[in-house]
Amino acid sequence: PPRRETFAGLVWDRLVDSATDARMHYGRLLLPNKQKNKTVTKPSVVVLGSGWGAHALIKVLDCDLYDVTVISPRNAFAFTPMLAAASVGTVEFRSLLEPVRVANELVDYVQASATEVDLERQTVTCVSDLGRVDDEAPVQFSVPYSYLVIAVGATTNTFGVPGVREHAFFLKSVVDARKIRAAIVNRFERANLPTTSDEEKLRLLHTVVIGGGPTGVEYCAELNDFLTSDLRRKYPRLVPLVKVTLLQSGDAILTAFDDTLQAAAMDNFKSSSVEVVLGARVVNIGPTSITLKDGTEVDYGMAIWAAGNGTTPLVKSIITSLPDQAGARGRLRIDDWLRVKGATNVFALGDAACNDDDPLPATAQVAAQQAAFAGRLLNRDYCLSCEIPEASSPRKGISKLIKGPGDDDGPARVAKPFQFLSLGLLAYIGRDRALAQVELGKKKIFLSGAATRLLYDSVYATKQVSFRNRVLVLVDWAKTKVFGRDLSQF
Ligand code: FAD
16 A cells, blocks of 8 residues: 655654754855855756745755756746636735745746756756747757756646647646636626627637536636626626536546535535536537537637646656656656656656656645655755665565665665655635545545635635735735725736
8 A cells, every 4th residue: 555654754844844944044144145155066956847846845955955956937836726716816816926036045046948858968958938039049058967856747638639729728827827817807898798699698608617626626616706706796787698617527526535525516516607517528629619529519708628637748758768767657757765767866746757656646735745855855965876776675665765875884874765645635616615625544534615615715825835925815815805806907
């Protein structure tokens, strides 16, 4: 069975991480020139990405030990669990963001995408569009590394369905959420034009969400709240024409949750303006209608594709270039210490990686715990390029392996393999109700309803990555309650 971390272990590790963080930041306040005066060459850690994994890593990585460079096309971390709320204006986009340079002032940040990794020469090839004029080629450069951390996440998987990229909206990033927010108001204003026919109004005001996982469900929930609390008052003549349909190809929504919670979500949608259609496989998305496998045509004004994770081009290129990655299913194969199989000084974590022996879900919780683990391994100076003898694999009874420096002339220091501690699942289902599946050791507790909404809000308020973000989110919630969501377009 998969190994699992204990709660006490997780708390202890958090304390050690906080001590490192405090030493780095407050130590610098006391000795402000400590970094500048340092002339020793340090090994370099290059981190690819600025999402959950990368952000959690740079929060704990000791910059006195390493020169850390973050490479990502986005210069800020985004709190993805609240993207659905941001896409309808319940919270503001900037409240969910923390710039890389604020997360850790000691890291260097380069705004670029990594396109290739040369594992032999230990360099990453990057391209940047910044400053590009018209059809000039993007700037290309390479960055050397001693250790590389791949935390580039995943793309949206379209499953090869024609028309998805051209006609549907995604909900993967802040840019996507901004587009959705503008498109909702756009559909209402178009429907409100005196020249729009009744038939066209019905089409424009029909939102179809494809995918009954947490993203699709939470988007429907937020949209339903937006309709009932704001749009109903602002567009009273149009609201009776509004329809939201959630299409799910399987026979249940929120499949990671217990059956009782799935049923609670279905019941909640039944009494809202969201219609859930199960067993509906989308085979084509045209400009104004969606075709299902059984031939049904569904006219729509806005389609949101929330149907799963795909592989980034960088991860694809590493998988094809490394023989040890044979059999990888869209995510880099990693060992028990999160090292890429076939490249021991390269870590991969979050949605970009998977350990075949202990597959974990693609969630922020996993990415953040993995990142803290990788940071600790590096901070405690484990010799990560050591080969692990097959015979002493932890699955064959020995639980600790990576040797520390000075293995030949002193006692070896060893590192425990990564263990995930599941803290449970949460989902917002609309109408001020939420679901919670809390895991306490082997015991699972299932909660749903209005009181669970309070739990949901308090968890998300406390999980914000900084005090600033926490305050901004609380202020946004209060603003929405008092003034409603903002409908202005600019
Ligand atoms: P990401 O956070 O996706 O970060 C990837 C980073 O890599 C980004 O900064 C990207 O710009 C960068 N990047 C991409 N390509 C390159 C490249 N070539 N070079 C350099 N950088 C690159 N999980 C939960 O646990 N709970 C939730 O409630 C939850 N809700 C979610 C809601 C939504 C709408 C979404 C989209 C996801 C949600 N998730 C949730 C999942 C969670 O966000 C992901 O599992 C998590 O973000 C994975 O972290 P990551 O670091 O692997 O990737």
